[in-house]
Amino acid sequence: MTLTVIGAGYVGLVTAAVFSELGNKVFCLDIDHQKIAGLKRGKVPFFEPSLAEYVKRNIAQKRLYFTTSYKESVPKSQIVIICVGTPPAKNGEADLSYLFSAVEETAKVILRYTLITIKSTIPIGFEQDLAARVKKYAKSNFEFASVPEFLREGTAIQDSLHPDRIVIGTKSPKAQKMLLELHAPIDGKRIICDIRSAQLIKYASNAFLATKVSFANAIATLCEKMAADVTKVMEGVGADRRIGTNYLSPGVGYGGSCLPKDVLAFIALATHFDYEFELLRAVDAVNTGQIESFVNKVKSQLGTLKGRKIAVLGLAFKPNTDDMRDAPSVKIINHLLALGAKVTAYDPQAMENAKKIIPQISYAKDVYDAMRGQDVLLIVTEWPQFSEMDLKQARTLLKNPIIIDGRNLLDPQIVKSHGISYVGIGR
Ligand SMILES: NC(=O)c1ccc[n+]([C@@H]2O[C@H](COP(=O)([O-])OP(=O)(O)OC[C@H]3O[C@@H](n4cnc5c(N)ncnc54)[C@H](O)[C@@H]3O)[C@@H](O)[C@H]2O)c1
Incomplete structure (x- = not known):
């Protein structure tokens, strides 16, 4: 054809x-x-x-x-x-x-x-x-x-x-x-x-995926209050074939060019058809709340952020892409900058795109360059290579040996065994 x-x-x-x-x-x-x-x-x-x-x-x-x-x-x-x-x-x-x-x-x-x-x-x-x-x-x-x-x-x-x-x-x-x-x-x-059902399948699918992510994030918040480990909880929940493991990883929230915009468009669309999609409004609210909750973790580790040096690993909205559309990293970094922090970031693919959106931060040439002399290291995108970082080197390079892992990428026990404080999401 x-x-x-x-x-x-x-x-x-x-x-x-x-x-x-x-x-x-x-x-x-x-x-x-x-x-x-x-x-x-x-x-x-x-x-x-x-x-x-x-x-x-x-x-x-x-x-x-x-x-x-x-x-x-x-x-x-x-x-x-x-x-x-x-x-x-x-x-x-x-x-x-x-x-x-x-x-x-x-x-x-x-x-x-x-x-x-x-x-x-x-x-x-x-x-x-x-x-x-x-x-x-x-x-x-x-x-x-x-x-x-x-x-x-x-x-x-x-x-x-x-x-x-x-x-x-x-x-x-x-x-x-x-x-x-x-x-x-x-x-x-x-x-x-028919055409309408096809279009609705797309919106309903993305809304459901967003709901799974926000559900996992809500459970993560409860795990922190109840001293449970969300990674184990979600492993157990996802093992049920009726539920499945995908999109059940808690973190800094969903981003990208599809889920955030499609959730909002679906809420607006439902209103046109005289339906208040309160379930999806809650999904969106939980997602937005993840950013603030993550920044609060940084504040509780460092106290005031004024003049503090923060390394951010990962800028793309997810690994294996350079797409920065609606990436949680942008919201997190803008929040940190507004609180007076100085940010150095590294991403394997997305730095050229990121420079157009957040030109006011420093960009590092690799993971170790990013963490040198920093007060804390944040993981925002789960690029597989970040999980392979040399923690011994991280311990020496970081001014304060603290890692806040917004994607639960690292093993807390291994990080701690290198003399580095570890804060994850819901664990
Ligand atoms: N990116 C994804 O992962 C993904 C997944 C599923 C569905 N979608 C949907 O697919 C659509 C496209 O998304 P995308 O991420 O590829 O967008 P994109 O922004 O990457 O690409 C859109 C392209 O369309 C071009 N364009 C705009 N107006 C044009 C015109 N009048 N004539 C010719 N070209 C024109 C733009 O220059 C741009 O290159 C969206 O509706 C999105 O929601 C995206």
Whole structure:
């Protein structure tokens, strides 16, 4: 098949790379000229394991093309897959301006039946609005479908090739058949449904994952009050197959470009449909509270933070990505700076992106450079290499041998055996 994937971000570029790898001819379109110029040379604009190899291989095989032109790509495509961002607007609702623009630009150039498939996470009930926008311009027949994306940054290629499920929301058997054919080489359970249900599956899934994280954080808070160990409690809870272990790790809270924004958008969306989503409001409140609770742990170790030197390990919202969108590290660091602390940070991948958001801190060249002469060491992202740090060296380099582990990455007994005080979350 010939496809146009609109938006060369985390979702769009991975989608384009994977569908071209599977033998389709794919145009990947973005309005960002600089990004497209780089991609034409095989330069991937963000860190995602294996993605650069997929991109380079498929450019060389003449299956993957990059463009900024709708006219050059859309008329040749049977399916257009829209993967533009839907960031939060000020009121928490999803900002759909990129989506509207992508849909209208597509409509202006379609010359034959085109299946416009939305992968971006968008609120339920927009298909009529979108159809009206396309009808205004389109000279040909078109149809909308929804195939929400569930990939995780850091394992995006594997998640796309081996998803748990592929949700296909359509209005017609023709659209359903086209999408089943496109996804045929990919394994995973097929969930065939209407467009609204498909969109709701995406919001409900992210809301449930956020609920699991906040639940674990609430239990962690109780563990601290009850002198229990949350890592053992959650190991025991997650061992029940009805519950499962994923997303039950307490910490500084969920972040990233999806969970926080989708929870807020879902609350706003529910209100439009006359439902007060109080459960999700509580999930959001627990998540926000984790930041303050973590900063309070720093205060209780150091007293006043004015002039104190603090090392922060980990800036990305999770390991194996350089994505800083809604990363808890930013909120934590801004809090520490507001209290007069001096921060030195290190992250294996995200420092270039972090410098654009928090330029006022120092950036270290490695883990040990970050901790030299510091009053405390904070772990904010669970990069695996942090768990391998040489604690003997940490003991000598830190001015005050204290580690506050916001991800429960280290073993408290081992840290303490090196003469370093350890504070975790709920243990
Ligand atoms: N990042 C994730 O892990 C993830 C996972 C599942 C779902 N999603 C959803 O997928 C969507 C995309 O997310 P993302 O993280 O890939 O976003 P992103 O910000 O990384 O990428 C969006 C891209 O779209 C481009 N763009 C904007 N308007 C355009 C237009 N009119 N025409 C062409 N290109 C345009 C931007 O330049 C950008 O490169 C969102 O709705 C998000 O909620 C994201």
